[in-house]
Amino acid sequence: MRDLAVCKLALAELERLADKGHRILLVPGGGIPDKAIEAIDAAERLDPCTAHHACALAQDQTGYLLADAAFSSKLVPSASLGECRTLARLGKIPVLLPSRLLFAADPVEWSWDVTSDAVAAWIAWLTGAPQLVILTDVDGVYRGGATDDPAALIEQIAAQDLVLLGHTSIDACAVEFMAKKSLPGVVINARHPARLADWLEGRRVRATRITVASRKAHITSDPLGGGGMMSSTALIVYGPEVARSGLTSLLDEFIRRRTGLELSERFFSIHSRKSIDAFYTLTCSTGGKHWPLVLDLFDMRPVCATIWSGPNALHLSQKLKGNTQPAQALSGTVRSLFFCDNPVTNLLHVSDSHQVMDAELRILRCRSLGDEATAWISLDSGYIAHSSFQMLLNVLGDRGAAPMPDNRSDGSAFAHARFCYDRALLTAAKSGLTTAVQRYFQGDRAGLEGLFRYAPLRSSWDRLILEAGLFSMPLWNCLLKRTVDAVEPGKQPGMAPRRKAGEQ
Secondary structure, three states: OOOHHHHHHHHHHHHHHHHOOOOOOEOOOOHHHHHHHHHHHHHHOOOHHHHHHHHHHHHHHHHHHHOOOOOOOOEEEEOOHHHHHHHHHOOOEEEEOOHHHHHHHOOOOOOOOOOHHHHHHHHHHHHOOOOEEEEEOOOOEEHHHOOOOHHHEEOEEEHHHHHHHOOOOOOHHHHHHHHHHOOOEEEEEOOOOHHHHHHHOOOOOOOEEEEOOOHHHHHHOOOOOOOOOOOOEEEEEEOHHHHHOOOHHHHHHHHHHHHOOEEEEEEEEEOOHHHHHHHHHOOOOOOOOOHHHHHHHHOOOEEEEEEEEOOOHHHHHHHHHOOOOHHHOOOOOHHHOOOOOOOOOOOEEEOOOHHHHHHHHHHHHHOEEEOOOHHHHHOOOOOOOOOHHHHHHHHOOOOOOOOOOEOOEOOOHHHHHHHHHHHHHHHHHHHOOHHHHHHHHOOOHHHHHHHHHHOOOOOHHHHHHHHHHHHOHHHHHHHHHHHOOOOOOOOOOOOOOOOOOOOO
């Protein structure tokens, strides 16, 4: 943003392209704040963590400035990729404020070698964008950095060859990532924004086109490709709700204790809507009424892939999983425990067969963030974040949550549902919401909307969890409605049922 006139011209061109139907996601650079941080670091040698976080926030600041009405009426800032997708569908140009995503996923090295170019490349890969456009202040990439020599401009170069040139008008880390993930792109001079439209329409322009090998070839070259996994292994994928509810270590221990299997590998991935659809299409699992919520759950949120080893690993893991509907899960399975109560956030996925497992692993590894667990652990909310019953109590203003499970108690789903069911009806009666809650328990969307009107939810996560309950509450209602009129003898209203020692 050093030249505001150039900035306005470039944004005006983006608006014209959006009006023509192009879907654009803008990832801002660090701009002037980033340069200030770099200068301070050069003088005082900042801690890498400080510099990294400050630069991520600098990108947010630039994003807010770009989206101001002084520059554009079509640009809208957003910290959520899901919201960015919605804005693009509405014809707006979302400006991603990347700091929250960077802090949560921690995908890049804390180094001055990593710039906003690399962040943009990572975001393009996450969202499945077909092309990455780097708008800069020169015409492209030049041999020997000779930006004053028109003949030195490189019009086309393979990403793997560009890596060898080091830092140019696009940083080397971004190019290396593009080569690894088969992400094509172009470097265009923002001082000549009309070149972008010409390039999109296939005309030759003065710029540098970055080519890559085909994505198909890249995917099938995965070491797991055709070799398959040994029959003594099983893939168990923990959903993002496991991180939110802080259940990772408890699930690890539960699986180990119940099956005798050993955890041999763990890595983390982030799905796009395209990849999660491909993942569940392998088992024809995309036709349920709750499927749109499954897409929303996994879209741009991390999952934890775990590979377990031991005799009959896959068979034992499948038996331990439990029914998709926690209300119908056999006692002692994962989904009969750990406060599961809906078919969307039911904690884990287990492969249907070894052939399917190989295909699932290829998808997950292509979206892998590596095995560093810090970002995953940081998502822990400190409360039961995946339970529709618990979210209902939160909406009703009842914060008397059941205790989190521990190594002695795995959180019986039925006991928790019964506790929340009784308590929700008692609380609703005091708030004049009995009809809304009863309709919600019957799976009636009118009941859900009544709850939304009473207490607007704080986040898209809260809404997703409550909406997921619509697809399980009729089952729970049949099981629990006998407790509507009275509290069990000996139990005070609002207290979680006590469990006997050793009870599962």
